[in-house]
Amino acid sequence: MKENLNNISVYVKAKRKQNKLTQPELALKAGVGLRFVRDLEQGKNTLRMDKVNDVLRLFGEELGVVQMNREKLLK
Structure with a gap:
């Protein structure tokens, strides 16, 4: 989970x-x-998604569901 937030943080910055x-x-x-x-x-790693979307909307983006590789999670 932290990795995804870091990607968002890098993107926003x-x-x-x-x-x-x-x-x-x-x-x-x-x-x-x-x-x-x-x-x-x-x-x-604990941010309100609605507020994250408020920021992302300025750049034409929003949070959404991303399909994950379940096998990778179980390893």
């Missing part, structure tokens, strides 16, 4: 920088708190 936004600007535009943006970019 890269998109924020690509769009020349500061963390406070991103928080304001997404309607979330600055602390939330910092936690998201640091890969905190």
Whole structure:
């Protein structure tokens, strides 16, 4: 689970920088708190999905179900 959050955190940070936004600007535009943006970019593993989607929507994305290899999980 942590790996997926890290991927989201890397994505959000890269998109924020690509769009020349500061963390406070991103928080304001997404309607979330600055602390939330910092936690998201640091890969905190307990974040509200609705707030993550608020941030991701700025970049045309949202969280969704991803099919996993069940055999890989059982090893």
